[in-house]
Amino acid sequence: MTLIPELEQELTRAITETIPARGRSRLRRLPVMVPVAATLAGTAAALAATGVIQLGSPERESSGRPNVAAEAETGLGTISPANSELLSLRVKDSGSLLPWGLRISRTSRGLGCVRAGLVLNGRLGALGVDGDFANDGFFHPFPTDGTPRLIGCVPLDSRGELFISASEADVPTSASALHRCTGAGAHGKVPPSALCAGANTRDIYYGLLGPRATSLTYSSGGTAHTIVPQGPHGAYLLVLPADPRDLNGVGTGLIPTGRPITEVTYRGGLVCRFAGGHPEPRSDCSTPPGSTYTQPSLKRLLATAPPTGITAAVSHGRHSAWSVTVSFEAPVAIPNALTAYSIELHNPGTPRSWGATSTETNLRRGQRVSISFSNLTRPGIYTGLVRLTSRPSNVVGLGLTGPVVGRFSARIP
Amino acid sequence: MALESAPDDRLLKWSSSTPEAFAVFYRRHERVVVAFLGRLSRDPELTVDLTAETFARAYRARAKFDPERGSARGWLLGIARHVLAASREEGRVETEAREQLKMQTLRISTETLSSVERAVIEDGEMVVEEWLNALPDSERDAVRRRVLEDASYEQIATELACSQAVVRQRVSRGLSRLRRTVMEEQ
Numbered sequence: 064m065t066l067i068p069e070l071e072q073e074l075t076r077a078i079t080e081t082i083p084a085r086g087r088s089r090l091r092r093l094p095v096m097v098p099v100a101a102t103l104a105g106t107a108a109a110l111a112a113t114g115v116i117q118l119g120s121p122e123r124e125s126s127g128r129p130n131v132a133a134e135a136e137t138g139l140g141t142i143s144p145a146n147s148e149l150l151s152l153r154v155k156d157s158g159s160l161l162p163w164g165l166r167i168s169r170t171s172r173g174l175g176c177v178r179a180g181l182v183l184n185g186r187l188g189a190l191g192v193d194g195d196f197a198n199d200g201f202f203h204p205f206p207t208d209g210t211p212r213l214i215g216c217v218p219l220d221s222r223g224e225l226f227i228s229a230s231e232a233d234v235p236t237s238a239s240a241l242h243r244c245t246g247a248g249a250h251g252k253v254p255p256s257a258l259c260a261g262a263n264t265r266d267i268y269y270g271l272l273g274p275r276a277t278s279l280t281y282s283s284g285g286t287a288h289t290i291v292p293q294g295p296h297g298a299y300l301l302v303l304p305a306d307p308r309d310l311n312g313v314g315t316g317l318i319p320t321g322r323p324i325t326e327v328t329y330r331g332g333l334v335c336r337f338a339g340g341h342p343e344p345r346s347d348c349s350t351p352p353g354s355t356y357t358q359p360s361l362k363r364l365l366a367t368a369p370p371t372g373i374t375a376a377v378s379h380g381r382h383s384a385w386s387v388t389v390s391f392e393a394p395v396a397i398p399n400a401l402t403a404y405s406i407e408l409h410n411p412g413t414p415r416s417w418g419a420t421s422t423e424t425n426l427r428r429g430q431r432v433s434i435s436f437s438n439l440t441r442p443g444i445y446t447g448l449v450r451l452t453s454r455p456s457n458v459v460g461l462g463l464t465g466p467v468v469g470r471f472s473a474r475i476p
Numbered sequence: 477m478a479l480e481s482a483p484d485d486r487l488l489k490w491s492s493s494t495p496e497a498f499a500v501f502y503r504r505h506e507r508v509v510v511a512f513l514g515r516l517s518r519d520p521e522l523t524v525d526l527t528a529e530t531f532a533r534a535y536r537a538r539a540k541f542d543p544e545r546g547s548a549r550g551w552l553l554g555i556a557r558h559v560l561a562a563s564r565e566e567g568r569v570e571t572e573a574r575e576q577l578k579m580q581t582l583r584i585s586t587e588t589l590s591s592v593e594r595a596v597i598e599d600g601e602m603v604v605e606e607w608l609n610a611l612p613d614s615e616r617d618a619v620r621r622r623v624l625e626d627a628s629y630e631q632i633a634t635e636l637a638c639s640q641a642v643v644r645q646r647v648s649r650g651l652s653r654l655r656r657t658v659m660e661e662q
Contacts, residue, residue: 065506066507066510067582068588069582073528074528074577075495077579314585384601438599
């Protein structure tokens, strides 16, 4: 697992381009195994009805069942079948046996998520083709319990409605999230080992625009297309041939993201235009029209809380370095993923941050919090502070702004 | 020999005809380079930019890598420090090596930035300290304050109770020593 998959892929692509095709060594291609039955029956539905597409094991990023109880109060929280809904929207894809669809979920920590995949018999999942799931040809449903994917979750609005837009580049036509490969048709020259064997990849753009949305316009193949968002959530899903300019990128936000989307219209005549994946600067399009987001008043919350003492204990860490463990009692409860405490540590003699982290779990008021910073080697007095922060529209990472709960210091000998 | 288990010098050599060899090299050293640059730049987006230029330069200079003169890790960190220093001087990250390779601008996900932040918090300090371990104490302190913390020569001189000329000399010697030790890019 790389930290910057976008860079690995672009480096590989760029290097490949520099090597003449004749001089390029060829690595083993992944085996191609198309289910034989696919040529015998007309549609995937027919295949499924006759049992030709069989149900495989659920697609999970780790083996075993999730510890739902433990994960319900941490990170993004957990989803459950009761809080998930497969939307009726279907999009055909000439490169896939099954249509694409969307499933929305609400997590135990107050977030809303959307996921795209292939649909079979009312379930969202991936197919075991193109090198995924050992080419078993089975349909592997996405789990409806456990932790949601990091991609595709945002805070709900203050009325509990979900507005979200997500994009994923280079998604295999199998729809599997476990194996990102590269389509030769999209990228031209890439190492064969990185290819999705015998198939193309897709760039997918999907989300919920809200009930007021009346149309979405996007550009593909040099032509503008307009679609009507579906259902009460204003759902949309674009499944497009992978664009070589989109290098395995993913994005999630409240408003449409992705180069192809150029315009969304809403009831009442409001038109939000996008250029290069970004909205034109106008305030009524910066959040989804029809949504209401109210940030909790963190200052007011803290003002009513009793003062809390923050301690910083120094101990020997690994590699002959030191660790500082910061502890405090939560002055304000953290009931969901919308707020958290962030803890910053500064180097001796400088206000610059050594590092920062945040609590990613529900906390009761008064509950003890302990966070450790390790590998400190510079002697001197480290200073730091704890803030109460709120989560912006994107769930990845918390902003470090927010009222200060308290400060601490620790001396490293 | 499988790519994944091949030594670094082989991977660099093979990458002239097999791009996947450089991908393996990248995966092997990415975390250290990210932690190092992230610790020094303190900005995840800048870290990605610096990392991209560092690996592009490493690919360009692959023929100069000599395993008998030092590890690939040290060699990469030397290149990384050069890229960082140049970016501080010019106020922007150089793109020369990436342009030569005709690399496209990356569209980085928030998920990736989050991973980078985590890696820096977990390993940044340790990687930088290991890098500095090749120096005697006096040079290490001066290099650390100047290169890592952007302190002025005047400030360092006051802290170390010596003249600015001495600080400059220690920083210069320290960086030269690191260059020799880690065989930075020529």
